Amino acid sequence: MGMISAEEYLYYTDRALDGMVRIVTELGDERAGRRPLPGANSPFALLTHCLGVVEFWAGSLVAGRPTERDRDAEFTAEGRVADLVARVAEVRARFAADVRGAAPQDPPRGTPPRGFQGPDRVDTQGGALQHVFEELAQHHGQMEILRDCIAPRRGDDTARLRAGHGVKWGVTVPGTIGAWVADMDLGVSPAIRDRLLEVVHREDFGYPFWRGEDPVVTAFEDWMRVRHGWTPSAGHTRIFTDLLQILQVMVEHTTAPGDGVAIHVPAYPPFLASIARAGRRIVPLPMLDDGTRWTFDTDRLAERLAGCRLLVVVNPxxxxxxxxxxAELAALAEVAERLDLVVLADEVHADLTHGARPHTPFASLDPATAARTVTATSATKAFNLAALRLAVAHVGPAAVRASLDAQPIDLHGTPSIMGRVATTAAWRESTGWLEQTRALLRANRDAVAARLPHRPPEATYLSWIPWGGTDPAGDLERTARVKLSPGAEFSAGTTVDTSGFVRLNFATGPAVLAEMLDRLSGRGAPR
Structure with missing residues (x-):
């Protein structure tokens, strides 16, 4: 301490404290209290301990201020990050005054108890302050390690992604970036991981059973009410394996071969293929670029949908x-009422919005609309759980519920314990993770829009980009080594031409996205 000024000393201690505050803030309440390694402390506890060090070694031994300290409790501390950060500010203000008022060559104002485990011998106040710096620097480094264990840099570990069983990276050749199928490179929430590990540690792989109500159903109902302002009706929710299964089941229960099924095009390719395989007619509602956004023509909807029995509304x-x-949803609801159509509202991307405008559930428009709407959703998109295979359908039409209930109970299969546990943890315990993920996705969306001209999505982690040519996705995979979804697949079986488009999945880490955009930008601007 005697070799540097008080201000120089505070510069370095401030850097360590700033780094620790940044880490706990980035981790948030959900993760700052986690202990990722056996015997390790949590970031929250380490910062609490550092405040105890500062208060005793500077406050008591340098400034002579009485300090009560429970060192053992510091290492088990838990609480809200905001409260801890506020305490850091208070302690730092006192610490700065203590440092500026120190007499580095004078003896300390007391002797630390043996349990405080500082240096064996502290002869001066400067020595006590040196110990404070050593503790802050040491624990800042430990917290960086803990942070990397708890929340590794999201989405940029392509070796991990390629080593797994996911199709997105599994089918791409080495050196090619996977940006096609709609799942995320961003892992899952700590709560989901913890609940799944609890199942594994219990070796709990028998037939699923829950006492009382199915937790997935109650979690879904609470999520829709709190998150989207719509209260599902009790007893109307059924559990399936995925959204495509729900579509297939609803096609069979609401239409007959030859009937029309209306859907906005471009559309998710497996939906189009499923409708066609069932022997139903695809009735496309073309999406139109009006110069500011994608929309669709609401004129003469009843005329265009004549002969349809099912309207599929994918929103977002x-x-x-x-x-x-x-207004767009009301126009669809009016024609569904006029033609007596069942509406299948696929709202699986509803939790991935980017602006201030909230998602409007189709069934929330009015009671009559709710009575003809099957709302299908899942935690798979927003919480990255596609492999765990669970979706829910809230079945408004009484006739469809009766038809489903009349079928053999095991006809549609039963989602696993893992899918149920993960979905419940998503909707019950992972809101903080979702908000952090949405912030990353918004930044990624803006980065794509800045480099590749197109209409940026209002929701989802997918960009629909007009590139030109007859097979831009194939060309770009060969030349830029980025695998995108071919636009032609999104209008297969219809008269709509989307062959000049590509769909880009930007749910990846910042480094991967930057490399992807560099490669694509070097291969000609989209037209």
Missing amino acids: QNPTGRMFDR
């Missing part, structure tokens, strides 16, 4: 990323 829309507004 895949692949354009549009969030339909209330």
Whole structure:
């Protein structure tokens, strides 16, 4: 301490404290209290301990201020990050005054108890302050390690992604970036991981059973009410394995071969293929670029939908990323009422919105609309759980519920314990993780829009980009080594031409995205 000024000393201690505050803030309440390694402390506890060090070694031994300290409790501390950060500010203000008022060559104002485990011999106040710096620097380094264990840099570990069983990276050749199928490179929330590990540690792989209500159903109902302002009706929710299964089941229960099924195009390719395989007619509602956004023509809807029995409304829309507004949804609801159509509302991307405007559940428009709407959703998109295979359908039409209930109970299979546990943890315990993920996705969306001209999505992590040519996705995979989804697949079986488009999945880490955009930008601007 005697070799540097008080201000120089505070500069370095401030850097360590700033780094620790940044780490706990980035981790948030959900993760700052985690202990990722056996015998390790949590970042929250380490910062609490550092405040105890500062208060005793500077406050008591340098400034002579009485300090009560429970060192053992510091290492088990838990609480809200905001409260801890506020305490850091208070302690730092006192610490700065203590340092500036220190007499480095004078003896300390007391002797530390043996249990405080500082240096064996502290002869001066400067020595006590040197110990404070050593503790802050040491624990800042430990916290960086803990942070990397708890929340590794999200989405940039391509070796991990390629080593797994996911199709997105599994089918791409080495050196090619996977940006096609709609799942995320961003892992899962700590709560989901913890609940799944609890199942593994219990070796709990028998037939699923829950006492009382199915936790997935109650979690879904609470999530929709709190998050989206719509209260599902009790007893109307059924559990399936995925959204495609729900579509297939609803096609069979609401239409007959030869009937029309209306859907906005471009559309998720497996939906189009499923409708065609069932022997139903695809009736496309073309998405149109009006110069500011993607929309669709609401004129003469009843005339165009004549002969349909089912209307599929994917909102937010895949692949354009549009969030339909209330007027657009009302126009669809009016024609569904007039033609007596069942509406299948696929709202699986509803939790991945980018602006201030909230998602409007189709069934929330009015009671009559709710009575003809099957709302299908899942935690798979927003919480990255595609492999765990669980989706829910809230079945408004009484006739469809009766038809489903009349079928053999095991006809549609039963989602696993793992899918149920993960989905419940998503909707019950992972809101903080979701908000952090949405912030990353918004930044990624803006980065794509700055480099590749297109209509940025209002929701989803998918960009629908007009590139030109007849097979831009194939060309770009060969020349830029980025695998995108071919636009032609999103209008297969219809008269709509989307062959000049590509769909880009930007749910990846910043480094991977930057490399992807560099490669694509070097291969000609989209037209």
